[in-house]
Amino acid sequence: MPSGTTAGPRPVRIEVAGLTKTFGSVRAVSDLGFTVEPGAVTGFLGPNGAGKTTTLRMVLGLVTPDSGRATFDGVPYAALPDPVRTVGAVLETAFHPARSGRDHLRVYCRAAGLPVARADEALERVGLSAAGRRRAGGYSLGMRQRLALATALLGDPPVLVLDEPANGLDPEGILWLRGFLRHLAHDEGRTVLVSSHLLAEMEQTADRVVIVGAGRLVRQGSIAELRSGAQGAGTVLVRSPEADRLAAVLTSGGLSAARGDDGLVTVEGASPADVGARAFAAQVELHELRAESTGLEELYFRLTAGQEQYAAGTPDQPATTSDRPTAPEGATR
């Protein structure tokens, strides 16, 4: 486990394909597919109830999917020869309240056949050494999160799967977690899959994001791709003394371009580079060219707000601006 003393864990890729899970009449996860690469932090994002926890539980073999599969370098969790040394997970933070954090880790080590010395190493890694001998029942939520993370690290696994690990952390703790997850991925080459409903947090932490809404994949890609709107979600603002001609050039090229009263043309579904290149080719003079500074948060809202169409068909669930898309039976397509 100590960084710098080993060559680092072997790289492991997670592959999720066609995962589907229904609870009664609720389709929690629907034909979900994505990949998680080693050496990067992948954010698993979605509003409350989007199916993140259910998906992670299926990835970890705790819930049996109706169909589809999740594998680690081609092997499902249940078939891994040494799961504790392959995947570390933080799903929920339940500890024996009377037991110290250190003892919790030591018990876990013994049960998992790991050297007991790993307990102190893990405590140190997550900044809990000073509190290690105190009762876990007296820990703050943030300290419990750190203890859960320490537990996940005991087997020095190449893969970490973390469900909302930032919950309960104060701003300093969040900053620490961000740096720690990036270190685990970038410097140690681990595969880090971390769920959150907060895009702003993931924007700072993750290299890639997988966005789900109502149990379905909404978008996956790098933060940079999302931000630039490279996959068609971007809005570009462009100013030109020849705004009408510019709008006509862009529209004839298949883009949606609208000219405002102020000579500003708003272009949907293109990158600034794309718009600039088309203007240049048509010899249209530009005075300003920029991506609309919506931030990823607005994009995320736009992407997941679309899920409300799923709910629109149910009589007791009129379409609202709620951030909690529901996944009723009608959600299936």
Ligand SMILES: Nc1ncnc2c1ncn2[C@@H]1O[C@H](COP(=O)(O)OP(=O)(O)OP(=O)(O)O)[C@@H](O)[C@H]1O
């Ligand atoms: N054991 C279960 N029985 C019945 N319904 C369930 C069960 N687990 C999850 N669900 C439902 O499946 C949907 C997805 O839930 P899930 O907890 O996976 O979402 P989530 O994205 O993790 O949400 P949150 O961020 O609120 O935890 C929800 O509608 C939820 O009510």
